Amino acid sequence: MKALHQLKKALSGSWKFLRRDKKALVGSIILFVLLLITAFPTWFTPDDPAAEIYTPGAGLSWSHILGTTSFGQDVFSQVMAGTRQSVMIALVVGFFCTLLSVAVGVTAAYKGGIIDDVLSLLTDVILVIPTFPLIIVLAAYAKSAGFWLMVFVLVATGWSYGARQLRVQALSLRNRDYLLAAKARGESSWYVIVVELLPPMTSLIVANFLGAALYAVLAESALQFVGLGNINTESWGTMLYWAQNNEALATGLPLWALAPGVAIAVLGSALALLNYAFDEIANPALRPVSGRKARKVRS
């Protein structure tokens, strides 16, 4: 009964948050629709995305609302079918990056001393080594990067930014009275970290998850676009690869190349908008000011 009540409270709390924050509302709606497409792709794909059976290079029409590719595939169905891979990579990479960021950042801040020095140095080194060239080199040796190799590479290069941010916030919380009180009660480190230290950091952790997910979507599609992913999968990056290799732009089929890009941009924007909304929770000074307040601040 108590759990139910808490769930209700959490739901009404997030509903209030969404109603107040337009950025978060738009981001959530887009993300919800994309999750729906990910879960039930067949509901949204009118034609078999792989079938090369239609008139090649057809323009817009009622039967192919985004036209067809020069192989005779339906562009709209390909975009819909490609949703799943980008959403999955965003969620999985976002999850593991966040896990690693929290583990490294919070451990460094909580333990301090030499552990902090070593972990911070590691974080900073990974942070400054340009990730994309590194990913390219890794993918080049692996020949073509499948889903899990892609996840591994993106997590290995993507966790450091979050770890640095979380370490700073954990440092600022470390010597608060309620933490010291928990320690004085003789609670274990695990208890202090999980029950006392992490909850106030929730919004920053969520913002980091969204940031890592955005990074994963962009990096994955870029790798696939240059032909370093598995070119036989159904995904937005792969669509762009085939469109580019068949000179879709120059041969009068711009939608083939532009539609998957719009799809990436839509998913990316949703993640970025939510990310920004959570940043505003973590730092109230950033919240938009209403017209009357704004004038008062300026005068």
Place this chain on the structure above:
Amino acid sequence: MKFLIRRLGFLLVALWAALTINFFIPRLMPGNPAEAMMAKFHGHVNPSAIKALEVAFGVNTHASLLSEYFSYLNNTVHLNFGVSVSYFPLPVTSVISKALPWSLGLVGLTTILGFILGTGIGALAAWRRGGVLDSVLPPTFIVVSAFPYFWVGLLSIWLFSLTLNWFPLLGAYNETSTPAWNWPFIADVLWHAVLPASTILITSIGGWILTMRNNMITVVAEDYVKMARAKGLSPKRILWQYAGRNALLPNLTGFAMSLGFVISGAILVEYVYNYPGVGFMLLQAVENEDYPLMQALFLLITVAVLVAIFISDIATATLDPRTRSR
């Protein structure tokens, strides 16, 4: 001084880490593809170049890992990266030296320009809190920052080159003209650079604007800004000399951290526009299985980013006395 020495130490550690990663990747990847490449080389290249390649990729060497590692470090310090496969028989260094100026010109200049413009706009947006800039720019650039760089490139090629015919399609200059230091050629190069440069600018400037705006909002609430207002200083002076200077500091650190992202995007922009720079060359090296060139380019880009970060550290130390006294 202590600050700079510490940052110099960090630069060296990061360089060493990049070199070590570069050394171990080919050795740890299953089915070392460099072996097939090496087979093609035997009998065509002089033995010392072969030796350098063998050490770099861990092929056919009977030496211990440790001695391989040190001869690899030695080769790298002496810029001995072996011979390029796709530009055979040119050494890797001379192949790269052809691409480097193009990237420095395009990516280097646009990155600096983007940083200066973005920082300025961000400061103005925060200064007029709730004004037009402040309410329009953040949401716009949050969305734009989520666009894939290469796709913005594709879109502008389609719109401005193919549909409207305003700008040339690909490359860094007209293939019929000969490179020379005269005005027609320079104009041609600039003309070809407009679209790639705008693509990098549009996609990277949002980050600078947003971080500068956010720093500035925190700084404007500080007491010394109120004090400056109370003294009746001109708003312009408070904006740039008091608030702007202090808000810039975290942005400089941000510049260092985001540089990797910008360079990554620039690689793709070069690729989309067939711009003959380092990034385009890197992807071509991957396509041609030119591992020596690829490894050297990875190192070059990493070193460039690390050096740029060190320069921004020096700038931080110059602008912020607090870092110097520590």
